[in-house]
Amino acid sequence: MKKHEDTIREVHRRINEYEAEKKLRRTRNFKIAAAVTPVCAAAVVGVGLWKGGALSSDNAKMSGSNANIIATEQNTTEVNTVPAVVTTEATIKQNEPATAEVKTTEAIPTQQETTEAAVKQTEPVTAEAKTTEAVPTQQETTEAAVKQTEPVTAEIKTTEAVPVQQETTEAAEYPNGTQRDMLAVKSVNGIVYLQFISSDVYTCGEYIGESSEFIGFPEQGSLYRSNESPDVIILRYGVDQATLKKTDISPEQYQQEYEQLKEMIDSKQVAF
């Protein structure tokens, strides 16, 4: 049987052995964790991106089509920005901050004077405009999209909701000083369309008929359905082409609008 001293020595030896083994195990675990953690983190990030759709091929296709959408809407914006300015003015007078509208007006230099004047009267709008400008990265990346795409939906709605404003805006001049073909309301087979003289690249589909058969169209011209969009009708007259986009204005509203516009159309203030 062991003496007390031997037992003490043996107990301490075993305790030290245990501590050393524990330390070794801890070091080994730490090394394993250090090796595995970056792999796990990378996997998590990868899965996150994959699930988020950042790595899918559809995303690339989407961005391509987005670019097309922006290009298409750019044309419509050029015509439609005018009613939006009217809306902006009304909004600003009510002291309601409206960053989107302010951006819209930036796209049309001729309208800036009125907008700026209104902005001076209402400080909150100025502040917001400054804030928007203070984010250069956003402007760089989305400037084109924001300025050109944002107003599209809003402005078309404005046109629909406040048709009276069309009369005032249709006579407005464009920045280059030329009087351009402007917005007009057309009715084709009972469906009301807004006309844009634009370079929209819609290809002609089914022939509808001669433009003279329909209300508010020039005498010489042909109407076709668009191959790209069921809501678009193309008016061809001579070498020119106009795009007609379906609107929500009811036939009754259209009749009212048409009566008001008829005089302008006849006097060639609104050309085709």
Add this chain to the structure above:
Amino acid sequence: MDNGASSYRRFRDNGDEHGLDEIIIGYRDGLMLYLTSIVGNIHTAEELTEDTFVLIGTKKPKFKGNSSFKTWLYTIGRNIAIDYLRKKSRHASVPMDELPEMQSDEEELETAYIKKEQQITVHKAMRKLNPEYQQILWLTYFEEMSSKEAADVMKKSIRSVESILYRARKSLRSQLEKEGFDYEKT
């Protein structure tokens, strides 16, 4: 050294290895004899005693002071012995109880720890009783634990311990009488 609690606290909280040494010196023999009553083998009991000290040296379990330090230490030792017996029951082993060197070791330890001749005789008679009687008699008469402390160590109720103690006493008396011990003189 007081009852061992302060030595253990010094070892556990301050890393004073002498605290553990004091505990080993103070409690090794008694614990070993107690564990012998459980496993029936002095050498195994010695290893288990060592395991008990290694356990409190490595895991450093907290002594809350709900019982005396000896009760706490003996409870740990008993748990280790029970684990050992459980493992041993799975692996058939050659009994070593009959080895003469073991007997001499036990006698040596008895002499060192118990000291009184009369008590050594009683302890020898105890060794022939069943393990549960041995445990309770050891804790009560040699370690001078109360029924509650013995119940804590053996993980039994006080009533149960008292019942076992009563039967153990009777059994010990008959064993001593069988061995020719003059029971009346003591």
